[in-house]
Each structure stands twice: as C-alpha cells, then as structure tokens.
Amino acid sequence: MIDRSTPALGDLFQDIILEHYRRPRNKGALQDATVNVHMNNPTCGDEVHLHLVVEEGVVRDVAFEGEGCSISQSSISMMTQMLKGQPVEEGLRLAERFKEMMHGDADAAKDKALRDARALAGVSKFPTRVKCALLGWDAFEEAVERQG
Amino acid sequence: MSESVPGGAHTGGATLAAENAGRSGPGPFDPARLRDRFPIFRPEGPNAGLVYLDSAATAQRPDVVLDAINDFYRDDNANVHRGLYELSRRATERFEEARSTVARFIGARDTAEVVWTRGTTEGINLVAATWGAGNVGPGDEILLTMLDHHSNVVPWQLLARRVGARLRYVDIDESGRLRLDQLDAALKGPVKLVALNHVSNALGTINPVAEVVERARSAGARVLVDGAQGAPHLPVDVEALGCDFYALSAHKMGGPMGIGALWARRELLDAMPPYQGGGEMIDVVHPDESTWAELPHKFEAGTPNVGGAVGMAAAVDFVQSLTPAAVKEHESRLVAYGLERLGRVAGLRLFGPAEPEDRIAVFSFAMQGVHPHDVATILDAQGIAVRAGHHCTQPLMRRLGVPATTRASCWVYNTTDEIDRLVEGLEEAARVFG
Numbered sequence: 001m002i003d004r005s006t007p008a009l010g011d012l013f014q015d016i017i018l019e020h021y022r023r024p025r026n027k028g029a030l031q032d033a034t035v036n037v038h039m040n041n042p043t044c045g046d047e048v049h050l051h052l053v054v055e056e057g058v059v060r061d062v063a064f065e066g067e068g069c070s071i072s073q074s075s076i077s078m079m080t081q082m083l084k085g086q087p088v089e090e091g092l093r094l095a096e097r098f099k100e101m102m103h104g105d106a107d108a109a110k111d112k113a114l115r116d117a118r119a120l121a122g123v124s125k126f127p128t129r130v131k132c133a134l135l136g137w138d139a140f141e142e143a144v145e146r147q148g
Numbered sequence: 149m150s151e152s153v154p155g156g157a158h159t160g161g162a163t164l165a166a167e168n169a170g171r172s173g174p175g176p177f178d179p180a181r182l183r184d185r186f187p188i189f190r191p192e193g194p195n196a197g198l199v200y201l202d203s204a205a206t207a208q209r210p211d212v213v214l215d216a217i218n219d220f221y222r223d224d225n226a227n228v229h230r231g232l233y234e235l236s237r238r239a240t241e242r243f244e245e246a247r248s249t250v251a252r253f254i255g256a257r258d259t260a261e262v263v264w265t266r267g268t269t270e271g272i273n274l275v276a277a278t279w280g281a282g283n284v285g286p287g288d289e290i291l292l293t294m295l296d297h298h299s300n301v302v303p304w305q306l307l308a309r310r311v312g313a314r315l316r317y318v319d320i321d322e323s324g325r326l327r328l329d330q331l332d333a334a335l336k337g338p339v340k341l342v343a344l345n346h347v348s349n350a351l352g353t354i355n356p357v358a359e360v361v362e363r364a365r366s367a368g369a370r371v372l373v374d375g376a377q378g379a380p381h382l383p384v385d386v387e388a389l390g391c392d393f394y395a396l397s398a399h400k401m402g403g404p405m406g407i408g409a410l411w412a413r414r415e416l417l418d419a420m421p422p423y424q425g426g427g428e429m430i431d432v433v434h435p436d437e438s439t440w441a442e443l444p445h446k447f448e449a450g451t452p453n454v455g456g457a458v459g460m461a462a463a464v465d466f467v468q469s470l471t472p473a474a475v476k477e478h479e480s481r482l483v484a485y486g487l488e489r490l491g492r493v494a495g496l497r498l499f500g501p502a503e504p505e506d507r508i509a510v511f512s513f514a515m516q517g518v519h520p521h522d523v524a525t526i527l528d529a530q531g532i533a534v535r536a537g538h539h540c541t542q543p544l545m546r547r548l549g550v551p552a553t554t555r556a557s558c559w560v561y562n563t564t565d566e567i568d569r570l571v572e573g574l575e576e577a578a579r580v581f582g
C-alpha cells in the first residue's frame with residue numbers, strides 16, 4: 001500500500017498556518033515604501049509584492065500583496081509580524097534562522113524569535129513545499145540588498 | 149487509420165485484443181488488468197497503491213516498451229546508417245522500421261515525411277527555425293489559440309521577434325472551446341500559419357482540427373498541429389486532418405522520454421533548409437559548403453536516439469493493440485464518470501467542456517478556499533499524484549482568471565475507482581481547510 005513514511009498532513013497544515021492564510025497580517029500597499037520587491041515562483045505561480053519602509057537601518061513598516069498557496073502566504077504574513085520595528089540586521093538573522101528551520105534544524109524550530117513561523121517547521125518534511133515557505137524571506141533579502 | 153495497416157507488426161497486440169474479446173465484463177478491456185502490463189504499478193514495487201493521475205505530463209510505460217529498448221541495446225546496438233557490417237545493418241533496420249511504424253500510426257503516406265525529434269517541443273522549434281524563417285516575414289501573422297502550450301507559443305514568439313511578424317490568438321468560450329466564430333475574421337489578416345493543439349493538455353478540450361484546417365487553407369495559411377495530447381488519446385490521421393505539420397512525443401503515449409516525431413508534407417520538407425548541421429544529414433561535404441542528405445535524414449544531424457525510436461514504435465504497437473475503439477470507449481467512460489463525480493464536490497469549479505464528446509479525461513479544477521498546491525500536497529499524502537500549477541499554459545490561466553489549477557489526467561490504465569479515490573481525497577482537502 002501507500003508509503004506510510006509520508007509525513008502527516010497535520011504537521012503541515014496547522015491551525016495557526018491556516019489562520020494566517022485566511023486572515024493575513026499587514027496585507028496591502030504601502031504609500032511611503034522606501035523599497036518594493038516583486039518575487040514569484042515560476043514553476044507554481046506563487047507571488048509576493050513586498051513593501052518596506054526602512055529608515056536608519058530599521059524596518060519601520062512592512063506590508064505585502066500576494067497570491068499563492070497557504071504555505072507561501074502564511075509564511076509571508078508571519079514574516080511581516082516579525083520584521084516590523086526590527087533592525088534590518090535582526091531581520092537578516094531571522095531569515096537565516098528560518099532557513100535553518102526549513103533545512104530541518106531542530107534548535108531553530110524552537111527559537112522563540114521566530115514566533116508564529118515556528119508552526120512552519122513541519123514544511124521541512126515536504127521538500128516540494130520548502131520553496132513556498134521561503135518566498136517571502138527571499139523577497140526580504142532582495143529588498144535589503146536593493147535598499148543598500 | 150491504423151487498423152487497416154498491412155504487415156502484421158502487431159502480433160503482441162492481436163493476442164491482447166483476443167484476450168480482451170474473450171473476457172466478460174463492462175468494457176472491451178479492463179484497465180485494472182491492463183495495469184499488470186505497467187511495471188511501475190507492480191504491487192511488490194516502490195509505488196504499490198499509487199493512484200497516478202498525471203499522465204498528461206508523462207504516461208507510464210508498459211513492459212513491452214521497456215523490453216524493446218532493452219532488447220535493442222542488448223542485441224542490436226550499433227550506430228545507424230554508417231557501418232557496413234551486419235550488426236549495423238540490423239540496427240539501421242530496427243531504426244527505420246520504427247519510423248515506418250510511427251508513419252503508419254499517424255496516417256502518413258510517405259515514411260520519409262517522418263522526422264525523429266526529441267519530442268513535440270523540438271518538432272515545433274524545427275518548423276519555426278526552418279519553414280518559419282523562410283516563409284514568415286515582416287508584418288505577417290501567426291495565429292495561435294488561448295489553449296496552446298508554451299512549447300507552441302514561445303517558438304513562435306522567437307520567430308516573430310526575429311522576422312518582425314505578429315502573433316494573434318483565437319480566444320476560447322466559457323467552457324474552454326475554441327471560438328471558431330473568431331477564426332474567419334482572424335484569417336482575413338496576413339496569416340501565414342495557424343498553430344494549435346489537437347487536444348488541450350490543460351483543459352482536455354478536443355479541438356476541431358479538420359475544420360480549422362479547412363478554413364485556414366482557404367485563407368492560404370499553413371497549419372501546424374501540436375499532437376502531444378492527440379496521439380495518446382485519439383486516432384491520428386494527418387491526411388484526413390489535412391494539416392501541414394504534426395508534432396508528437398513518445399512519452400505521452402507510453403514510450404520513452406527524449407524521442408518524438410515531426411510529420412510534414414514532403415514538398416514542405418524538400419523546400420525547408422536543414423535544422424542542425426552535422427553527421428548523418430549531409431550528402432557531400434566540401435571545406436566551404438555541403439549538400440544535404442535525402443529526406444528525412446536532412447533533418448537528423450548526429451547520432452539519433454535509436455533506442456528511443458525503437459521504444460516509441462513499441463509504444464505505438466501497444467496502443468494499437470488496445471484498438472482505438474476500445475481506448476475511446478474507456479476514455480468516454482472515465483470522462484463521463486469524472487464529470488459526474490467531480491461535478492458533485494462542493495466548492496469545486498471544473499474547467500473545460502461540459503460535453504463529454506468534446507474532451508478527454510483530463511480534469512482541471514479549482515477548489516474554493518484551497519490553493520492548487522495545497523490540494524496536490526493533501527492528495528499526495530493519500531498516494532494520489534496530480535499536477536498543480538499553470539500546466540505550461542500561462543496565457544490560458546490568465547484568461548480563466550486563476551493563478552493555477554489542479555489537474556488530474558488519465559490514460560488507459562486508470563479506473564473509475566481511482567476517480568473515487570480522487571474525490572475522497574478532495575473531500576479530505578476540504579475538511580483540512582474547512
């Protein structure tokens with residue numbers, strides 16, 4: 001019968017993930033954005049427009065528009081919650097931490113700094129979905145690079 | 149079509165057809181039993197229990213195809229059209245017999261009109277690069293459809309940019325059928341070529357190719373048919389269709405990846421310049437110029453995929469052994485069953501024609517509140533393989549107003565039980581996201 005080593009769906013579609021998917025935080029445009037980044041995943045069509053207000057090395061405000069699966073969109077929503085008010089450097093550290101978690105790092109998955117995004121730890125067991133979870137963070141890193 | 153083909157190349161098939169005729173049961177063949185011919189589904193193998201609903205991406209291969217490829221390399225392998233020894237003669241014979249098999253399968257009058265390619269994509273690129281470059285010029289138009297696969301869009305974009313031509317598109321109606329009422333008006337322009345698929349990979353729509361050809365011809369346009377999804381599901385007769393070019397891929401019909409065929413009318417092939425240069429495609433080579441080999445070798449530079457060609461011929465023999473009528477009946481049953489079962493899933497929007505006779509068993513849909521990727525992951529966890537995405541038809545997705553769809557696509561080995569499993573899987577997806 002079917003390979004029962006398939007990880008449980010419950011690891012993936014946790015309530016908190018579905019909650020962010022249905023009611024994304026910081027969704028919309030941002031009039032005074034200092035940097036805007038558009039990213040998409042050409043194989044599946046997930047997309048994000050990330051808007052940031054960065055002043056004196058701090059993320060003063062952040063918002064996004066986007067379309068895609070529950071994993072990509074909830075991950076972006078959680079990311080914006082984490083980034084708001086943080087120094088850019090701290091944002092980059094969180095991005096690293098998040099990636100470690102996506103590679104299955106158990107310590108990273110317990111890091112309180114990742115807040116709601118810890119619920120995405122189970123995505124690491126679904127290799128085809130990891131890139132969904134990383135879309136928003138990739139956009140953030142690109143934004144930091146562009147902002148200079 | 150091919151039923152009237154002389155020369156008994158289908159002995160294996162005749163046996164199977166006879167077996168089927170002797171069976172009692174609902175249909176002329178039993179897909180559940182046919183599965184035994186596909187090693188990937190074997191119960192003791194790594195995919196036991198798999199519900200494979202992604203045959204539009206690539207079909208699974210029957211044992212006879214795997215054996216034919218293996219036998220070729222084990223017993224008959226040598227380079228073709230080169231050696232003067234017995235083994236090379238035999239390899240060449242297998243290779244050219246395979247070409248004849250494909251030619252008969254698609255109703256070609258002349259085997260030399262069949263050119264081996266890597267697949268549909270390469271066939272279309274070959275036509276764009278050779279016929280296109282010589283026959284499409286500044287201000288000319290190439291007419292495509294909203295249903296076309298990127299491999300029947302992008303080669304024409306490249307050509308249009310190179311020569312200064314324009315692309316235009318025939319739209320679809322609300323049920324995903326071509327708007328034939330737009331065709332005549334579109335053909336009033338300087339259209340040099342109409343390119344369309346025989347069957348849509350994204351929606352399953354069967355296009356009225358013969359009718360399009362008739363109208364295109366009277367407007368003086370050539371017609372290329374992307375047959376990637378036609379050959380696995382429908383009898384193909386290029387002469388009856390009346391088209392000028394027909395491209396197909398072996399891997400969509402049980403053959404190996406990396407091999408396919410392009411059929412084109414001899415007078416067109418004669419007038420077309422070579423595609424790639426190299427060995428095999430030349431007659432005489434001088435330091436500064438060369439002359440070309442006879443058709444079809446003029447279009448086949450380099451050592452060809454001989455094992456692939458032999459495998460493709462085995463796939464053709466396999467499909468024909470099922471008999472076109474039985475394949476059609478099986479397909480109709482899956483279409484009717486799928487439309488009915490999926491039509492009753494709450495919150496599911498099914499794309500494509502509602503009339504079973506206008507489509508093959510490809511079901512593309514959107515589920516309220518659940519993104520196609522999430523649907524695919526939930527189905528995968530239940531051992532059901534479907535595709536989620538744009539299916540290489542981004543213009544169509546935009547036209548439908550969706551970023552992506554989930555697609556379940558069937559072939560000869562799929563059963564109505566598997567459609568039941570799909571429906572249960574979708575109900576589970578609705579529960580997870582409910």
Ligand SMILES: Cc1ncc(COP(=O)(O)O)c(C=O)c1O
Pocket residue numbers: 204205266267268269270297299300345347348349374376377397399540
């Ligand atoms: C309608 C259609 N056209 C073209 C192609 C391209 O075929 P291939 O990738 O075998 O070249 C496909 C399959 O991907 C298809 O479904």
